Amino acid sequence: MKQLFTVLLISCSLIACQSTGLKIGNFDVGKLIDQGVKVFDANNIDQDQEIQLGQNMSAVLLGTRPLYQDQALNLYVNKVGMWLASNSARADLPWHFGIINSSSINAFAAPGGYVFITSGMLRQLENEAQLAAVLAHEITHVVQQHHLNAIKEDALRGALTETLFVSADAYQGNTQASNKQKQYSQWAKQITGAAQVLYAKGLNRDDEFQADKLGLRLLARSGYDPFAYVDNLQVLAAISADDSSLALLYKTHPTPNNRLQALSTEINKISSVEGKLLANRFTQAVAK
Amino acid sequence: MVKYCLSMLILVFILSQLSWASEKKSTSPSKQKPKTGITVHKAHLLIEPENQSELGELIEANSKVTILSRKRAWYNISSSSNSSGWLNMLNVRFTAAEKREGDLGIGSLFSSVTKSTLPTVSTGVRGFDDVDLANAQANFQQVELLSSYSVSSTEAKAFAQQGQLKIKAITVKPQEQ
DSSP states (O other): OHHHHHHHHHHHHTTSSTTSOOEETTEEHHHHHHTTOOOOOTTSOOHHHHHHHHHHHHHHHHHHSOBOSOHHHHHHHHHHHHHHHHTSTTTTSOOEEEEEOOSSOOEEEETTTEEEEEHHHHHTOOSHHHHHHHHHHHHHHHHTTHHHHHHHHHHHTTOOOGGGGSOHHHHHHHHOOOTTSHHHHHHHHHHHHHHHHHHHHOOOHHHHHHHHHHHHHHHHHTTBOTTHHHHHHHHHHHSOTTOGGGHHHHHHSOOHHHHHHHHHHHHHHTTTOOOBOOHHHHHHHHHO | OHHHHHHHHHHHHHHHHHHHHHTOOTTSOEEEEEEEEEESSOEEEESSSSTTOOEEEEEOTTOEEEEEEEETTEEEEEETTSOEEEEEGGGEEEOOOSOOTTTSTTHHHHHHSOOTTOOOSSSSOOOOOHHHHHTOOOOHHHHHHHHHTOOOHHHHHHHHHHTTOOOOOOOOOOOOO
């Protein structure tokens, strides 16, 4: 059924069914195409669509917990993150970095350049290099399109709905739904479903190990002390696995000890690299 | 008057040196509050933090150590027999923190600032688990707020320059067969 749906979408994108009243779920697909709104295929996503998807998934994350209410601190995290991202292979993305207000120790990424760190994670850190290490890991997920590939795999298995790939504005324009109307709630619920699944189960372990390895290199390349990456994992490894603030992190990632073991070869390759910790700047930023 | 000016000059000089020293490049060992740890494997302590160093005392696996500082990939440790030297950081695991709240990193700084929404482990800011995710509603207003925090690559580069961060070409040794 989902394969048929995919074929239909491709056909519609060729303007073969304008104004036919073709509906899929709550969407009048023909009307959307008439309005110039792209309704696209999970197997063939361009950068604009990737960014839209990331925005939708970020809305779910921020619907779980809001941003930490400190503009200066959020700006500081953005500066660290943007410096790292500008040294990555996808510096051209419209990167966004935010602090999620939660005691949980975790960080998240969404396609198209969205990266989040919890305030609980931020509390564990000692210097700017450790913050950069967390962000470098998440940036690598975006650069390598790990979440996007996981979603594509889900789409092939028929586990996705089309609403992931349409913006809120386009949906509201099409159905004249407002935030309070049932249709919008239903649409929002469908978006949240896919994001919930992905963030609750996590990426596959190989993606996490790759994010560690390439994140470590990005950290070093950006002038930070790359061994701060290992410091972070050491601190996480020392916190009890039963600690509830780590529950989701442990569920969705390999254990810190496994990650340290997997990084050992990479660490030995760059053992002579030096860089900056910037503990004072970090302390000043969080104490303001 | 001359003595006063001279004293002020000396004071300014001393203060400028202290300011420089606090932000100096971390080629010197990073100073950390001493942590305790346990060794993973049996290994010799190194006299210097480098692979080609002379060897010191042999430390058994599961030995308790105090971590005094770090330089690149090596911890400067003190063993239970009061020997000191350097160990590869991957050969040490920190022992479990007795109490996380306020003890690690900048946690104490968070709690000392008078902001109404500061997170602490025990007071109110909630966690983030799969149940919370399951009950979430998409919040696009927060996404708009997130966008307001974005900075340009030019701003980021200026920020990096202020911190004396320099792009490095990382030469990775070829993997051994």
